[in-house]
Structure formats: C-alpha cells, structure tokens
Amino acid sequence: MELRGLTYPVSMETNIVVMGTESVGKSALTVRLLTRRFIGEYGDIESIYTHRFMVDGRETVVNIWDSPYSETPLFERKVRWADGFVLAYSICDRASFTAVTRLLHAIKSSRGCPHGDRAPVVVVVGNKRDLHHRRTVLSEEGRLLALDAGCLFYEVSAAEDYHGVLAVFHSLLTGVKDAKLSAKRPCTGLKGIVKSVSAVFARRRTDSI
Ligand code: GDP
Ligand code: MG
Numbered sequence: 485m486e487l488r489g490l491t492y493p494v495s496m497e498t499n500i501v502v503m504g505t506e507s508v509g510k511s512a513l514t515v516r517l518l519t520r521r522f523i524g525e526y527g528d529i530e531s532i533y534t535h536r537f538m539v540d541g542r543e544t545v546v547n548i549w550d551s552p553y554s555e556t557p558l559f560e561r562k563v564r565w566a567d568g569f570v571l572a573y574s575i576c577d578r579a580s581f582t583a584v585t586r587l588l589h590a591i592k593s594s595r596g597c598p599h600g601d602r603a604p605v606v607v608v609v610g611n612k613r614d615l616h617h618r619r620t621v622l623s624e625e626g627r628l629l630a631l632d633a634g635c636l637f638y639e640v641s642a643a644e645d646y647h648g649v650l651a652v653f654h655s656l657l658t659g660v661k662d663a664k665l666s667a668k669r670p671c672t673g674l675k676g677i678v679k680s681v682s683a684v685f686a687r688r689r690t691d692s693i
Contacts, residue, residue, distance in 0.1 A: 496542060498660050500653070501549040501562045503587055504572035505580045509611040512642035513572060514550045516649045522642060528552065539657045546657065553583065563594045568605040568660040570652065573626075575610045575639065576618040581625065584608060588633050605659040607636040609652055614641040 502510045511526035518535055532549045551562060571587050573580035588606065595604050608630040610621060623639055630637035636655050640648035 496539075496661070496664075497545045497547070498567050498657060499547045499549070499565050500568045500570060500656065500660075501551055501566040502570040502572060503551060503553070503562070505553045505577075505583045508572045508574040508577065508580045509642045510570075510572050511550050513570065513609065513611060513640075513649055513652070514548055516642045516646060517653050518548075520646050522644075537657065539654075539661055542661075544657060544661075546653075559590065560594060563591055563604075566604070567664070568607070568656045570607050570609055570656065571635075572609045572611050573621065574612045574615075575621050575623075575626075576612055576615050578620045581610075581621045581629075585629060588629070588635070592633070605656060605663050606633065607638065607652055607656045607659075608633075609637075610639040611642055613639045613648075614644045 502514055504510050511529075512522060514533065515526065516522055518533055530549075530551055532547050534545060534547050537544050537546055549562060549565070569591060571584045573584045588608075591604050591606065608626060610623070610626045626639065627637050629635075636659065638648065638652045638655075640652060642649055
C-alpha cells in the first residue's frame, strides 16, 4: 500500500473503528498511521479522522474512528458504521486482552449472520511489543484468539515500529476490499452451488435429447 495524500478521483470509502480498553494505544496506533509519529500523550479526544490512501493501486478514502471503550448503545452504532475493526489490547495488560475477546463476540453477534455479506473484517492487535519484559499476554494467545475467530493478528509497537502499524491497516483495508468485492459477486455460497449443479443437470438433459 502506498500512503500518500492524493488528488485522484475517489473510488472507494472504508470505515474503520479502533476499539479496546483505555490506554492500550488506540490513539497512538491511529496517529502513528496518519502522521508516522509517536507523540507519547494523546488525551481522551474521540475523533473520526479521514485520510486518502492507495490500496492496491486504487484510491480509498478511509475514515478511522478512534473510539473510547464502551458497551453502550453507541457500540451498536459503531458496529453498524464500520467496514473493518482494529481490536487492540496491550501485551502488558491481561484485562485488555479479555476485553478484546468480549468485543469480538459482541461484534459478531451484533452483525448477525457470521458468514453473511456484512461479516466483519477484524484485525486483533497486541500493542506495546517494545515492553516485552512486562508481557502478561503470550503471542500465542493472541494468535489463537484470532485464528478461532477467523481474524487477522499482529503484535506491534506503536512507539517503535511504524511499519508494523502500517501492516495492520494495510491488511485490514485489503480484507475489507476483498469482502466488498465478494459481497458483490452474484453466485456465492449455497445459492451459487445450487445454481452450478442445476446448470450441469440442465446441460446433461439437453445433451441427451
Ligand atoms: P488509548 O487510551 O487506547 O487511546 O491509549 P493511548 O494511545 O492514549 O496510549 C496510552 C499510553 O500508552 C500513552 O502513554 C502512550 O504513550 C502509551 N503507548 C501507546 N502505545 C505504546 C507502545 O507501543 N509502547 C509503549 N511503550 N507505550 C505506548
Ligand atoms: Mg485514545
């Protein structure tokens, strides 16, 4: 993915929400992606940032909602709004990892059919990798959680690793793009199989006449 401010015509818009408990680095991850900088303190400001990125050669307007932790009705609104989710925890904070597990379930049940057109694209992110001496959540635990839920997984340090943060958002945007394309395809899933089987039988009947 190229990350540059561009003036090409807009062809796609993607909404991403960054979730997780307080102080896991949601703002640090977002600001790192948008400015390449780690500024240390971010306050409690809730923001939706809009930025233009190139994803696989196509310009994409990305709205990133850096949101505080909540299980209020606003949660439902965020889930409906989002095409993709970054669920962040700190590798030094087990409670934040447990919260991501809860969020995953809440998002899946709020979206309804897990394999439907609106199946969420999620990346689970263990942040603060630079603090590995204070680690309380193993990499394997994060990876297994993501595998079980059919999500992407990264461990990164917003403080020290811009490219890791870039990889998180790149894979999420690619996943959202692929999900949107496959949702547009007319014959997918069971309906598609039924149609293909009917087509084969129809052909056989015609052949035998
Ligand atoms: P938020 O509440 O989830 O938005 O968390 P913030 O982005 O405000 O970060 C909370 C604190 O963690 C701040 O003091 C950040 O400087 C710090 N922080 C965020 N990411 C990292 C990281 O990757 N490594 C380290 N060491 N500190 C981080
Ligand atoms: Mg914040």
